Amino acid sequence: MSKWALVTGASSGLGVEFARQLACRGYNLVLAARREETLTQVANELLADPGNPGNLEIRVFPVDLQDASGVHRLYEFCKAKGIAISVLVNNAGFGDHGYFQSGDEKKFSDMIDLNCRSLTSLIHVFLPDLIEQGKATGDGAPGISRILNVASVAAFQPGPFMAVYYATKAFVLSLTEALWKEFRIAGFPVTATALCPGPVKTGFQQTAGLREGSFANNARIPGPREVAAFGLKKTFKGRRVATHGLMFKISRGLLRILPQRAVLSTVARLQAARLNS
Ligand SMILES: NC(=O)c1ccc[n+]([C@@H]2O[C@H](COP(=O)([O-])OP(=O)(O)OC[C@H]3O[C@@H](n4cnc5c(N)ncnc54)[C@H](OP(=O)(O)O)[C@@H]3O)[C@@H](O)[C@H]2O)c1
Known part of the structure; x- marks a missing residue:
């Protein structure tokens, strides 16, 4: 029985690394993002990698997930190919930086x-398939199904000058923690993990309009390989939240006790320093 993982945002950054590392773990892959050519390049590179299992299968599905029908078309694609997903990596996402009042409403x-x-x-x-896959027994049993939702340390507090992005990541964290509990109560063989990284060296900063070199210590910003490996390790352990980096784990603890006014002032100062003008 072959196991399948779906990775969204698999054309760059963290998504490519999730795909690479899931292939190494023996998962066949469905790769989704908008750029078909880039997805195909990623797929070809993984298929050519001698380190991956020789029977690795990859399907590429170009889709704009901002479009409400995109999710359903992706699901129908998997059904039509006879693919049942047992690992879902919700990674596609982007941010925007700047004053709220001058932000683009469409964005x-x-x-x-x-x-x-x-x-x-x-x-x-995908939940019904994840539950079925998690229940499967017999030869090649996939075991518990996994959901990895990429949140961010931005989820831990509001973020002046990236207000909408921080709010979206707070949503991802809240939803994931609630589902982690709900699945346990229901006895579903599925876990949900929110990966909360700080800055990672990917295309994210450019898309978000963050000034180049705007991080205090760029040399210490991790690459996507390290962060994806950490996220997958915690996901396969069934952790609820996976915060990457000791500094961010400590600051998450501090955020629980510091007055919200002080937190807002600190984040506002940090983000204001990254404004382009
Ligand atoms: N890098 C960081 O500092 C950082 C920190 C914390 C959390 N994160 C989170 O990590 C996740 C991955 O981001 P990244 O850092 O790897 O950035 P990235 O290199 O910009 O990758 C973003 C991915 O999302 C895909 N995507 C964007 N819009 C899409 C759409 N409408 N439909 C389908 N796919 C779409 C992109 O592919 P296409 O352009 O081909 O569609 C790309 O594959 C995001 O959720 C981000 O919020 C990043």
Whole structure:
């Protein structure tokens, strides 16, 4: 019995690494994002990698997940190919940086659609398959199914000058923690993990309009390989939240006790320093 993982946002950054590392773990892959050519390049590279299992299968599905029908078309594609997903990686997402009042309203709603609505719908449509796959027994039993939702340390507090992005990631964290509990109560063989990284070296900063070199210590910003490996390790352990980096784990603890006014002032200062003008 072959096991399948679906990775959204698999054309760059963290998504490519999730795909690479899931292939190494023996999963066949469905790769989704908008750029078909880039997805195909990723697929070809993984298929050519001698380190991956020789029977690795990859399907590429170009889709704009901001479009409400995209999720359902992706699900129908998997059904038509006879693919039952047992690992769902909700990774596609983007941010936007700047003053709220000068932000583009369409961009805000696209961000909410991608970061929140499509992620929620993907979990909802794939959950019956995830449950079935998690129950499967016999030869090659896949075991418990997994959902990895990419949130961010931005989920831990509001973020002046990236207000909508921080709010979307708070949604992802809240939803994931609630589902982690709900699945346990229901006895579903499915876990949900929210991966909360700090800055990672990917295309994210450019898309979000963050000033280049705007991080205090760029040399210490991890690459996607390290963060994806951490996220998958915690996901396969069934952890509810996976915060990457000791500094962010400590600051998450501090955020629980510090006055919200002080937190807002600190985040506002940090984000204001990254404004382009
Ligand atoms: N990098 C960081 O500092 C950081 C920190 C914390 C959390 N995160 C989160 O990590 C996740 C991955 O981001 P990344 O850092 O790897 O950035 P990235 O390199 O910009 O990758 C984003 C991915 O999302 C896909 N995507 C964007 N819009 C899409 C749409 N409408 N429909 C389908 N796919 C879409 C992109 O592919 P196409 O352009 O081909 O569609 C790309 O594959 C995001 O959820 C982000 O919020 C990033």
